[in-house]
Amino acid sequence: MCLGAMQASASDACKSFKWDVAHEHALFVGKAESASAGKSGQSAPLLQLDRLYALALLPQDTVQFAASPSKKMLADGASAGLIRFRVPKAGQYRVALDVPFWIDIVATGKVVPSLDFNGSPGCDKPRKVVVYDLPAEQELTLQFNGLSEDTLHFTLTPVAPATR
Secondary structure (H helix, E strand, O other), rough: OOOOHHHHHHEEEEEEOOOHHHHHHHHHHOEEEEEEEEEOOOOOOOOOOOOEEEOOEEHHHHOOOOOOOOOOOOOOOEEEEEEEOOOOOOOEEEEEOOOOOOOOEEEOOOEEEEEEEOOOOOOOOOEEEEEEEEEEOOEEEEEEEEEOEEEEEEEEEOOHHHHH
């Protein structure tokens, strides 16, 4: 398969999400900012919305989660980590990932339930998107766990009213 056909195939796969993910896709094709995940809430970096991050993870057994992960984690050899962020106003936000695995957002020590998620197996820019309804002006924690890889790419973006 030639490069042009492979790119067209990946682009078509990225159109199979239930929502318009053009904004996230545009971030994923750009240059990622490097960041290192924290082992605890205190050491987690404070990251910004609307940016693509390449996040270096840690051995999962060294991470102290902000709340118990809401799904059983892989045990041996898995990677994990925490980041912190704030949203300017209450509303729906999306976390887009280049790998399909479990994440949790934690507010005031409790896991925030996701509203919805979707993935597209042929698309890795992004591969999975999770939607949350988040409170304004609180420091929130995004925790990653159970990854077989030690690095991942992700974005945090507000959901535009027309794309909900």
